[in-house]
Amino acid sequence: MNQLVFDRHRRLRQNAAIRRMVRETTLSVDDFIYPVFAVEGENIKNEIPSMPGIYQFSLDRLDEEIDEVVALGIPAVMVFGIPDHKDAVGSGAYHDHGIVQKAIRQIKARHPELIVIADTCLCEYTDHGHCGVIVDGDVENDQSLELLAKTAVSQAAAGADIIAPSNMMDGFVAAIRRALDEAGYIHVPIMSYAVKYASSFYGPFRDAADSAPQFGDRKTYQMDPANRLEALREAASDVDEGADFLMVKPGLAFLDILRDLRERFDLPLVTYNVSGEYAMIKAAALNGWLDEKQTVMESLISMKRAGADLIITYFAKDAVKWLREG
Template identity: 75%
Template sequence: MKDLQFKRHRRLRNSSALRSMVRETHLHVEDFVYPVFVVEGENKKNAVASMPGVYQFSLDRIHEEIQEVVDLGIQSVMVFGVPDEKDAVGTGAYHDHGITQEAIRVIKEKFPELLIIADTCLCEYTDHGHCGVVENGKILNDPSLDLLARTAVSQVKAGADIIAPSNMMDGFVAAIREGLDNAGYEDIPIMSYAVKYSSAYYGPFRDAANSTPQFGDRKTYQMDPANRLEALREAESDVEEGADFLIVKPALSYLDIMRDVKNNFNLPVVAYNVSGEYSMIKAAAERGWINEEQIVLETLTGMKRAGADIIITYHAKDAARWLTR
């Protein structure tokens, strides 16, 4: 045995302190963006059945959720509005007093230092549930762009710090950038859902946001999960059009895509740890099949290791508690 030549990698694993010293990837509370859902009405805190621990709040109670977020050291939230009324063109999305705009005002007034990211889409506001204008069963690209730009401008007027368009229409970043610039909001960044796959992992979110398509699916504008090179084309277009961040969504099944985006573009990469990923862990943890804390932190660390600079996650509050205790 003494003549064997081999490397002793275990030397750097001998103790917790040593493992911490050489650890390559670190999670920080500042990495997290926490999604919040705001509904119309009063005194509402509605549990989302398919997402344990996630709630819809009315405007008069949203401060309860945000105060907890702030107390945990989380510095950013993403706001999703869930309106009572919908129509064919998603008027509530770009109305200056829509539910998202009112939520942004309420949050910003009480928590001025909190970074507010506005999800910019039409699907929660259209009666057909699609992310653009529909005509004869077809989702029209170009007529949707003006409505998305109007939505972005109205959200920034309400106090949003970052616009996050999630619709996957071609040219959406260019249209929104032009709309913001023409309205005098040149300094507002765009966190583009640059690489968004047509995924089965979104199911629980559609319960939370009431955004299930009423016909067909979103496969004509969201990406085929089998495609890798297409992701680079999509991201490249958004970079050229003026995106400031690039989101990869979902995260867990697309870590290879996240690494590709990180390696090819010099912009912050955002992982969206989506609802289905969250709910699977929660369901298994409730049954005692897994250690929730260990699984969540390992999963989020994997996203950072794959290239994410920022993680949008429903686990943010739990992860913040575990990281700071």
């Protein structure tokens, strides 16, 4: 009788120790960036209803969140702000005493070693909720660039280690790089939201940051989810303009785009595990439909496997604790 000849792949899966030894992709605490939401007021720690476990903090309560992040060894936070005043041009975004600027100064004074990334956008600060200046019912690109550049410089002046522009205006990296350099912040890198899709997965974030558009949508400046080649053009433009990091947002629904960028560009690559992705897993876990730990870690490893060097995620604190458990 002829013996069957075939590969024995299962030999390398037979126990946990062997599986660890041959594991191709791993997660570590250094992979994570944790988003934080700073809000004006006093003694505020508001849980975001659509994002269980995530809170808005007033500055007098912010230290408790940042102290925990540092104690866990997470290397970086991304700071978002919710102002107490909004106007047509989002002036709170670039005011020296804006909520993000105050939060950055406070964080850096207490934890100078923590990397603070400033979200650089206008939507949280405009009364219309769009990411720039409105002219004739649409976001005017070049006027918006001027305000973005002012915002970036004010955030760098407050002590931000990295500027992360997210509004998807054409030329935003070039405008911000020039403004930072002219203001003397040549050492401050730009983490560009190079490929940001007009996604339904952002819904819970708009609750967290009070940034929903008051009319229309963002489809004239954020990308169509159906497009792949356009993402490569967007990323190439940002590389040419001086970006230091490239980001793909959202994460899970766009792993193919993440892989495309990894194969074509050698800059550090970031993905954002966005609020809707967080909320879906949380809701399923709270209903007993999914194992939260296993699902989260599988989701995060998929982003790393697709090519991400860094992952912005609301699960960062939990993920670090699970990694420590082994």
